[in-house]
Amino acid sequence: xxxxxxxxxxxxxxxxxxxxxxxxxxxxxxxxxxxxxxxxxxxxxxxxxxxxxxxxxxxxxxxxxxxxxxxxxxxxxxxxxxxxxxxxxxxxxxxxxxxxxxxxxxxxxxxxxxxxxxxxxxxxxxxxxxxxxxxxxxxxxxxxxxxxxxxxxxxxxxxxxxxxxxxxxxxxxxxxxxxxxxxxxxxxxxxxxxxxxxxxxxxxxxxxxxxxxxxxxxxxxxxxxxxxxxxxxxxxxxxxxxxxxxxxxxxxxxxxxxxxxxxxxx
Amino acid sequence: xxxxxxxxxxxxxxxxxxxxxxxxxxxxxxxxxxxxxxxxxxxxxxxxxxxxxxxxxxxxxxxxxxxxxxxxxxxxxxxxxxxxxxxxxxxxxxxxxxxxxxxxxxxxxxxxxxxxxxxxxxxxxxxxxxxxxxxxxxxxxxxxxxxxxxxxxxxxxxxxxxxxxxxxxxxxxxxxxxxxxxxxxxxxxxxxxxxxxxxxxxxxxxxxxxxxxxxxxxxxxxxxxxxxxxxx
Ligand SMILES: [Fe+2]
Numbered sequence: 082x083x084x085x086x087x088x089x090x091x092x093x094x095x096x097x098x099x100x101x102x103x104x105x106x107x108x109x110x111x112x113x114x115x116x117x118x119x120x121x122x123x124x125x126x127x128x129x130x131x132x133x134x135x136x137x138x139x140x141x142x143x144x145x146x147x148x149x150x151x152x153x154x155x156x157x158x159x160x161x162x163x164x165x166x167x168x169x170x171x172x173x174x175x176x177x178x179x180x181x182x183x184x185x186x187x188x189x190x191x192x193x194x195x196x197x198x199x200x201x202x203x204x205x206x207x208x209x210x211x212x213x214x215x216x217x218x219x220x221x222x223x224x225x226x227x228x229x230x231x232x233x234x235x236x237x238x239x240x241x242x243x244x245x246x247x248x249x250x251x252x253x254x255x256x257x258x259x260x261x262x263x264x265x266x267x268x269x270x271x272x273x274x275x276x277x278x279x280x281x282x283x284x285x286x287x288x289x290x291x292x293x294x295x296x297x298x299x300x301x302x303x304x305x306x307x308x309x310x311x312x313x314x315x316x317x318x319x320x321x322x323x324x325x326x327x328x329x330x331x332x333x334x335x336x337x338x339x340x341x342x343x344x345x346x347x
Numbered sequence: 348x349x350x351x352x353x354x355x356x357x358x359x360x361x362x363x364x365x366x367x368x369x370x371x372x373x374x375x376x377x378x379x380x381x382x383x384x385x386x387x388x389x390x391x392x393x394x395x396x397x398x399x400x401x402x403x404x405x406x407x408x409x410x411x412x413x414x415x416x417x418x419x420x421x422x423x424x425x426x427x428x429x430x431x432x433x434x435x436x437x438x439x440x441x442x443x444x445x446x447x448x449x450x451x452x453x454x455x456x457x458x459x460x461x462x463x464x465x466x467x468x469x470x471x472x473x474x475x476x477x478x479x480x481x482x483x484x485x486x487x488x489x490x491x492x493x494x495x496x497x498x499x500x501x502x503x504x505x506x507x508x509x510x511x512x513x514x515x516x517x518x519x520x521x522x523x524x525x526x527x528x529x530x531x532x533x534x535x536x537x538x539x540x541x542x543x544x545x546x547x548x549x550x551x552x553x554x555x556x557x558x559x560x561x562x563x564x565x566x567x568x569x570x571x572x573x574x575x576x577x578x579x
Contacts, residue, residue: 118478118479118480119478120477120478120522120523121478121479121522121523121524122522139480139484144371145358145361145364145367145368145371146358146368146371147354147355147356147357147358148354148355149480149481150351150354150355151479151480151481152480153354153355155478155479155480174371174375176375176470176483177371177372177375177376177468177469177470178470178483179355179358180470180480180481180482180483181470181482181483181484182483182484183375183379183423183427183467183468183486184423184426184427184430184486185422185423185426187371187374187375187378190370190371190374190407192367192407194367195367195371198364198367201353202353202354205350205353205354206350206354208350209350209351209354222415222416222418222419222422223409223410223413223415223416223419225374225407225408225409226406226407227406227407259415259418260415287418287421287422288450289418291414291418292418292422294422
């Protein structure tokens, strides 16, 4: 029999501790997923006695520049401390050098040579962490390079580096809408058994009403919820769904959506 | 090879990746820098040539005139503007307008000049990040160093820039375990254009310092950071 699906919520900082604690005590979440690195103050500990899945949006896994040793050390220490079942990492570059992030992740150039580099980095990182890596894509506004899409790039790297995949449904949906693709474009480029986790968050359009962006202050729309339900049925190794909702967003939305997730997906 | 040897080896030891790194550097520049976009639109081969790249690498770079590329650039400008607006509220109220939002900041010509500058692109031209991960993970200090040298400011704007940055510096120093930042915990000082010394206290208040004589030496001896000559 397949394991019960775990439901979690993203932790971005101490401001969310009260609502996460309450959700855990009410049986609405099984874990929090924390973005590393974090600071060293008292507000910077996501554990609160709740299991922590470790995630990092700051490592340049798909970049020929190499990675930042300090970030890798902190991610590894957190994953060891919390015995994170896998470590989520973005398949991206971050800035012009190993140590840099100009503000937001940079989607990889979809080139076979860069895929080779990403495979080498992901394999090494997985060995360095001593636990599985789960690769995630950011939202796409354009594709750059000769490979058919970022989904093909992810599928290729995950297979060759033998990694898990986090499918962020909001990022994926934003990319499909921004690139005028069908809502299920490219799923067949991923090996379904590699997907262990889904991310769910809201989306919004900009003033132009044309391009879609990640919006952690909003709830996922019905299309994204339906996709999550259908994937929860079909993916053989899916073990976790993480709701990404920022601490400033309405608390009532947070609890209502988690209740719905628990009822409909767990 | 150990994982560490693969992950953390300097790029100088990977000459075979030189072209890929150069293409990626140009790609990232095209995501932010209007000047590079204009040059690339006018002559892709000239820009590629300047970067030591063959014309064939154009297939690995954005179609800079496309609506999608412009949309991605716009989103990135907005994120960068939002980060700065949070920490420079007084400065932007002074130089952009009282109720300005991130979209208004993002439209300013000076903001474009910052995003096109070496201060923005070079991770070393910043202070170390509060989390102990090195330089290159925030734009607040990069903007200060750029604006101090390049932004035309009247007396009010200069005071606003130094006040906002001083408050951020003290606040950041207080929540960080990084020694290079901790030394700014006690406060900072700067001189207004009329010569008066202003102190940003450890509590983040800005007050005029009434002392006379070699004020800078006195304040430095008290453990305060001089913002006029602070360097990355
Ligand atoms: Fe995500």
